[in-house]
Amino acid sequence: MKTKLVNITSTNYSKALFLRSLLESEGIEVYLANVNLIQSDVASGVKILVKDSDVKKALQMIKETEKKGPKEALPKLQSINKLICPVDFSEDSLNASYYALQLAAKIKAEVKFIYACYAMQPMANPFPDAFSYQVGMGNIFNDEQIDAKEGMKKFKVTISKYIKDNNLPPIKVTTSIIFGDPVTAIPRVCKKYKTAMVVMGTKGLGKSKNYQAGSVALNTIENVAIPVLVIPKEYSFSTLEKFNTMYLTDFDDKDFSSLRKLMSIISFFDVNIHCIHIQQEKNSISKIMLDELTAHIKSVYSDFDVTTKVISSKDVSKSVADYVKNNKINLISLSERKRNFLMKLFSKSVVKDILFKVNTPLLVFKV
Numbered sequence: 001m002k003t004k005l006v007n008i009t010s011t012n013y014s015k016a017l018f019l020r021s022l023l024e025s026e027g028i029e030v031y032l033a034n035v036n037l038i039q040s041d042v043a044s045g046v047k048i049l050v051k052d053s054d055v056k057k058a059l060q061m062i063k064e065t066e067k068k069g070p071k072e073a074l075p076k077l078q079s080i081n082k083l084i085c086p087v088d089f090s091e092d093s094l095n096a097s098y099y100a101l102q103l104a105a106k107i108k109a110e111v112k113f114i115y116a117c118y119a120m121q122p123m124a125n126p127f128p129d130a131f132s133y134q135v136g137m138g139n140i141f142n143d144e145q146i147d148a149k150e151g152m153k154k155f156k157v158t159i160s161k162y163i164k165d166n167n168l169p170p171i172k173v174t175t176s177i178i179f180g181d182p183v184t185a186i187p188r189v190c191k192k193y194k195t196a197m198v199v200m201g202t203k204g205l206g207k208s209k210n211y212q213a214g215s216v217a218l219n220t221i222e223n224v225a226i227p228v229l230v231i232p233k234e235y236s237f238s239t240l241e242k243f244n245t246m247y248l249t250d251f252d253d254k255d256f257s258s259l260r261k262l263m264s265i266i267s268f269f270d271v272n273i274h275c276i277h278i279q280q281e282k283n284s285i286s287k288i289m290l291d292e293l294t295a296h297i298k299s300v301y302s303d304f305d306v307t308t309k310v311i312s313s314k315d316v317s318k319s320v321a322d323y324v325k326n327n328k329i330n331l332i333s334l335s336e337r338k339r340n341f342l343m344k345l346f347s348k349s350v351v352k353d354i355l356f357k358v359n360t361p362l363l364v365f366k367v
Contacts, residue, residue, distance in 0.1 A: 005031060005049040008058050014292035016046035018300070021256035023061060028054045080227075080265055082196040083111045086186050086216070089151045092201035096231040097155075098162055099361070100199040101171060102240040103229075106268045110172035113159070115152055116185035117144065117178075148177050166239070182216050187223040197265070198228040202355045217355065221336065221364050227261060229363045230355055237330075242270040246323060248334040249277050251289045254367035256296065258335040261365050263301060266331070273297065274327060275308045278319050286310045317353035324360050333363040 011019070020030040033047040050058045085100040087093040097113065104111045152175055163171060178185045190198060202217050221228045243266040249255050263271075275297060279286050287310055294308040307327075313319040323329065332354060354362055 004052045006052050006055050007033075007047045007049050008055060009062060010034075010045070010047045012292060013046050013289060014296040016048055017256045017293075018296050019048055019062060019065070021260065022065060023050065023054075023058055024257065026057070026061065028058055028061075030058075079109075080107060080195055080197045081109050082193055083109050084186075084190060084193065084196050084198045084226075085111055085113050086182065086198070086200045086220075087113050087115055087155060088117070089115070089155055090201070092233040094155075094158070095233065095235065096199055096201040097159060099229075099231045099235075099237065099240070101159070101163060101168060102166075102237075103199065104171050105168045106240060107265065110174070113152075113155070113173065113175045114186070114189055115148060115155075115175075115177050116180055116182040116189075117148060144179070148179075152177055183219045186216070186220050190220075190224040190226055193226065196226050198224060198226060200228070200230055202230055202232050218352070225366050227265075227363060227365050229361060231361050232355060232359045234359050235361060240269065242272075243331050244272045244274070244327065244329050245331045245333060246274045246276055246320070246327070246329045248320070248332065249275055249290075249293065251277065251286070251293065252335055252367070254335055255293060258333070258365040258367055259297065259301075262333050262363070263304075265363075267304075272305045273301070273307070274323070274329065275306065276311060276323060277309075278311045278313055278316050280312075280314050280316070282312050317357065320354055321358045324358055329360060331361050331363060332358070333365070335365045335367045 009019075016032055020032060023030050028050055031049040033049060034045050083100045083104050085093075085097055087097055100111050103109070156173075156175060159173060162168075176189075178189070180188075186198070186200075190196065198220060200217055200220065217228075217230050221230070245262070245266060247259065247262065252258075275290070275293060277286055277290055290308050290310055294306065297306050297308075311319050311323070320332065324332065354360075
């Protein structure tokens with residue numbers, strides 16, 4: 001039987017996105033129509049469509065929302081309960097590890113430190129002339145194992161000392177050594193967890209020359225489904241008390257979902273939100289869409305200070321850097337579409353610029 005889409009209501013853009021977020025949180029697929037026809041004088045231009053099999057449930061949820069109001073209607077997201085922190089025992093990854101511990105202490109999550117390193121495993125060889133070579137490779141692999149275990153042993157001592165010296169509450173910490181390419185090993189570990197977040201440094205594989213700076217971090221952002229928080233090598237902090245957060249929006253219809261995830265993490269802290277859209281060409285509709293998004297944020301997150309702004313600039317990374325500097329931003333957040341959204345909106349080179357030039361932690365949500 002062919003599935004039909006049914007228009008269950010028409011409303012303004014901000015409410016349409018809110019209702020979409022609400023319905024999708026309960027597993028209802030939602031489609032928006034007429035999004036491109038938004039005008040400031042049109043109060044109900046956006047149509048909300050669902051499958052005919054979901055109409056009854058969707059209408060009931062909307063009815064309940066009207067009774068409760070937007071703030072109470074959204075179901076509570078399951079909190080992040082695990083931070084996955086890839087390390088390589090470099091100063092870069094150690095800085096990210098300290099950040100992960102500070103964050104875990106506040107949101108009451110456990111931390112899993114993983115060390116993924118590529119190691120050449122010995123193979124049986126039928127040719128006698130090559131036997132000595134294979135034995136040599138076996139020794140190298142054994143040396144890698146020993147170095148990895150020694151490195152993790154020292155790392156655990158360093159982490160324990162940091163927790164004690166900074167008077168952090170008890171944190172459940174586990175460690176794991178994985179022999180394999182970090183580019184594939186890290187996403188493989190992340191697949192096991194749905195309510196986790198990756199916290200990692202920007203440098204990549206600290207002691208290896210086989211990876212360019214940031215390549216492992218960028219690969220992780222592109223290939224995991226859970227949020228990824230990247231801490232720049234030079235970023236310095238003592239404690240985490242306040243998040244002055246810059247949320248970069250392209251008015252994607254998943255913005256509300258990403259904002260909910262963002263707030264589920266940072267709401268444990270003192271929070272300011274700067275919702276910023278950077279347009280490379282002037283577009284009159286951007287201000288209207290930002291106003292709609294602002295209205296939603298202020299209605300659902302009324303306890304927090306919210307600033308919104310449209311910036312016109314050809315140089316996205318420079319505009320981000322200038323705003324971060326002028327407003328003392330200490331966290332940048334954005335959404336990445338599974339279909340190369342990051343490359344479409346900012347491109348890999350601009351994301352690298354944010355990671356390495358802006359020197360501010362970057363939190364990416366996969367939508």
